[in-house]
Amino acid sequence: MRNARKFQLIGASVAALVLGGAAQAQDAQQAEGAASGGLEEIVVTAQKRSENLQKTPAAVTAFTGNSLVQSGTTDLRAVQNIVPAARFQQEGATTQVILRGVGSNLDFGNVEPTVAFNVNGIFTPREGTSQPLFDLDRIEVLPGPQGTLYGRNALGGTINISFKRPTHDLETSGVLEGGNYDLMHATVVQNVPLGEGVAARAAIDFTKRDGYMESGAYSKDDIAARLGLLFDRTEGFTAYLWGQYTKRDGSPSNLVNKGFDPNTGQFSENAFLRGDPWDDLRVGAFAAPGALPFGQPIKEKQKYNLYNFGAQFDLEVADGLTLTYVPGYFRLDSNSSYWLGVIPDFKEDNYRLITQELRLSGKSDRFDWLAGIYAYTQKTYGYSFVGKAAGPFGFIASGVLHHRVKGIAAFGQGTYKISDMFRVTVGGRASYDKRKANGISPDVGNPLYDFEKSFKRFDYKVGVEYDVAPTAMVYLTYQTAYQPGTFNEVPSTPLKSNLISSPKLSSFTGGLKTRFLDNTLQINVEGFYYKYNDLLLQAYDASKPYNEIFNARAETYGVQIDTVFQPTPDDRFSASLGYLHARTKSYKVPGLTAFENLSLPYAADWTINVAYHHDFHLSNGYIRPAVDARYESSYFADFVHTPGTRQKPTWRENASLTYFADSNKWSAGLWIKNITNKAVIAATAAAGIPGPATAYLEEPRTYGARVTFNF
Template sequence: MKSGRKIQLIGASAIALMLAGAAQAQDTTPQSEAATGGLEEIVVTAQKRSENIQKTPAAVTAFTGNALVQSGTTDLRAVQNIVPGARFQQEGATTQVILRGVGSNLDFGAIEPTVAFNVNGIFTPREGTSQPLFDLDRIEVLPGPQGTLYGRNALGGTINISFKRPTHDLETSAVLEGGNYDLMHATVVQNVPLGEGVAARAAIDFTKRDGYMESGAYSKDDIAARLGLLFDRTEGFTAYLWGQYTKRDGSPSNLVNKGFDPVTGQFSKDAFLRDRPWDDLRVGAFADPSALPFGQPIAEKQKYNLYNFGAQFDLEVADGVTLTYVPGYFHLDSNSSYWLGVIPDYKEDNYRLITQELRLSGNSDRLNWLAGLYAYTQKTYGYSFVGKASGPFGFIASGVLHHRVKGIAAFGQATYDLNDAWRLTAGGRLSYDKRKGSGISPDVGNPLFTFEKSFKRFDYKIGTEFDVSPTAMVYLTYQTAYQPGTFNEAPSTPTFSNLINSPKLSSITGGFKSRFLDNTLQINVEGFYYKYNDLLLQAYDASKPYNQVFNAKAETYGVQIDTVFQPTPDDRLSASLGYLHARNKEFAVPGLAAFEGLSLPYAADWTINVAYHHDFHLSNGYIRPAVDARYESTYFADFVHTPGTNQKPTWRENASITYFADTNKWSAGLWIKNITNKAVIAATAAAGIPGPATAYLEEPRTYGARVTFNF
């Protein structure tokens, strides 16, 4: 298809979808914190500077910490329910992050995510995405390649988490929840002023519940503690230091069989072995010893100890010029046992990551700019074993015993105002990365392998924005991103190189952001086209001990429309409609031509998010009933569309009713999630007995009560 034709299709889709109506996820901020004269202004830092989200030339989705609490969002996996075109799905201790079809579903020790997850501006590795979300200031989701400002691993976009900083007020707050599966959840926060220009903030989050699965697996017993310190005594200088410890116990989720109908004895793509899909035990003919080589699945154990620390120092060196330094440290030891259907599995990951970013930023009447340096060193160990050494069989699935990747980068970006309405943006990033690894290959004979290679890359961004009116802006942006290449877990030979080329993505995005009807109606539209070179894929063949990871080409285009309508201070309707055409185009290994043109993993063509709430006023407060729903069309978990790895089109609905005191000191309410108890697959692979697939599942129907305090 010619590029002009593609752009025409994107534009036509945008018009068609806008006529269909659409929107953004619900903002559940209590009324006392929301604007009463129309839609509130939301400030984001997606471009590493504070700016109105309606003036940011990108489809940023942002939520305040209070909105996340009232929607019951306590981890990244729940965020996908309120973000357009996103899949944030569980895979053991990992959360697979996929934006607009771009993401990695490979969790080997040498494979890194393709969407950057940042905590207080500090990159966080893959297993860190499952840490709990509590006492947050905001979360921002920015789709599309972000190679200029965020560097490696931002091919598909970025997710930015910001904790609430200490303030100079004495404050105590808490969130208490209880629900089915014996859920107990509590967050307690204490903010303390420690003198002139010094404050501290401490928070503890605890979650415990029974397992969703019949064996008792998929349970939680987690605790996290955080301490933050703020120093702003000296004019023009601010220091924010923080540290967090997270410990996760409980039992990991087991995978259930998918794609085999026990009644007919035939493969059936949507079938589970049990009427309740979360039942991971085997009965009847499937309990025959020949079908249970290791016995019945049980609730296994996990170890997850995460220490992450960071800081941000801001110094005003001149009028309108600020020097910022952001150091970070990430330390994780994680291992877990779980069942792939009726086969036990063990996985271990260990991370040591040091990051440093130094940037200088400034602004004048017409120019906003920043320039910076970035450096990191990451050491990892990744190992997994399928089966048991004492069982009928067992094999290494991944054996990266030593892995180090380090790099430096110089970057900059500037926006120049040509006049009061027209702006130009340009930026670039020069990166140097070096990867070194060794380990035990899963291939026949388990030979040792080594790898060492350096990578260089220049990514850039060019964009323009134009204010059509004081409340409407159009924009057009071209930008690129890359990820340093990696290796297959096999030794290189004269006829085989274990090098996997660097994934690269370039994009064209264009859209408009607007508000109408006296600031009560917001309509944002973005069309996009992505060219994806050297995408990492893996074709699974159960007859082979090791399945090679290889490069491929893909093409993605689509449109996203976000709309919010607040006709009165008491009513708010929001919705999002996304169309995504994400298809693989060409493979670097022979024999896969039959799969060209199929959709990428977890890339639903259509997604819809809708939400509504209304406030009923009482003498001393108000009651807010709220409902929201998410629709995804069918998608597959692998690029060859193996039967059983598909998810049928699904609506999932949530509801809540909450009483807010007028003083904003407390609230109480009831909530229910996944009302119709839909079974939706998360990480899924072509494997299992009888197969053809095994799948993690998202949460079943849950319900409970929530109380919040703020004194």
């Protein structure tokens, strides 16, 4: 009977795959005490309600906070190692977030992210993506448009970060790490019950590390502190308030020269000037006065002070009816100096953001729904200066003196159960956004510019899902999304406006989520097609004062296959295979025909993620060796495919060996990342001396030891 049931489920899964395609989901942690030895159930809030990940008709990659600790993930940049078809890479004080080939690849004040980063349900601007990740409940990554529920800046997807909330237990926990480059990292958490229905949770995270670069640049000296309060004394009412302060005092990474072979004196796409790619100093002919207009690159400084506060109030107004209010405040003051090869650069960013969301949700036997209102006001200013005022080549690269964006939106989504197996989802969002700005143009003569424009948009979603078997679901979704338009940093003229039109997206997604073989094997597949109109693209050339933003039409389609196999409680294997075809089709501005049908920035055609661990049991605990690897095919860092901005195909591997006590009170282990010490580019720009490009680099080989405790 058991074998017959297995074959029925396999047959149903194959039939579903033929009918529709599939959905992607992945979990990074084996649940403690899984009685059956099978895969655990994962609860996510991707649709702003708690539900089983395998029953969520959307592509969701979810990771628990404990799994992130054991994988050594302490910031968003490290998350890319475990998320398929994604790049989360450094760009100074920010993190470029790119999902399925779509994301903002510049960090100037007039360019907003196209992937939303939310902390406890509150939108966080781009520079907030570099805050440390600690004491987390989970991370959820949703690729593709999320315009109905998440609105602006969710054109390419959404990343949701959730902190651990206070509990009514007395708990002390933490993480201690040490490693090469004199790494010292510690997280300490104290949870305290304060009486009936009241609890507090305090956490502090500290990281100090020497620089990865020869000059001493690319170092860390960061500290973050968080306090959370929970009130649930009154039945049917819960209040969660939290605040966090982050201070970063390390040295920013310098960019290194790429694309010039010092041995031949000729262009070579994959060449760096030094045998150690992270060596940012110049020697020999490259140390001649003409090659060092400002002297040798040095270890520069940064200032980064982030304050973010938020809350969530939930009131059960009737049986199955809940009112939720989520206010948030974000303030950032950041500036840093760094080197574009041998040219110094300075950048400053300042943010003030207030957000508010009020929503009402209902749940019955056949109908789940929510409706809400969202409003925000964001004020920013900042600038970027290349070179030095007293030397050659000095110019303003961006000069936003005042930039205010405000908006309001009404949204709703409902899922109706037509039968026990068939469900229909319909949603919509009406948005109004207004942008006003002025500044100093980086164009010749540095004239002043101003901009003011309002934008309106209605996005919608229609989806169906069908359970073809108890553990197999297929779905098909059509969804739209948009982002408010922006401006080029030049004055408008009668012949050419500085307006950049609003990017818009229409998308089809078909998916399958399934488990079989007695809940030990999960195979999820997703096929998708995205059509972008007026997508924002900009190629940064460090030698040019002004780099124009262009609107383009683009097309993206692909497929992703994710598997998790747990044949025994002690063995777990996961693998993801992704194919992505992300290409520009045409440009709104004439003269760019030569760049049509080229891949989008940082959009590798193929990605592979694999991981395996096995538990060896001892008398009082178990030892877990774990390995994982990620492959990316080649990609370019800009849409014009500038020489020197291409990353060659690369495998990167990580490993760890950890002892876990059966009491779950502590663990200790060793870890190593980027075992083969591969140099992989992050944010990359044209120009440089000698050029043709300069590039940030991801981290080199690192290793160390980790101890966790929980009492």
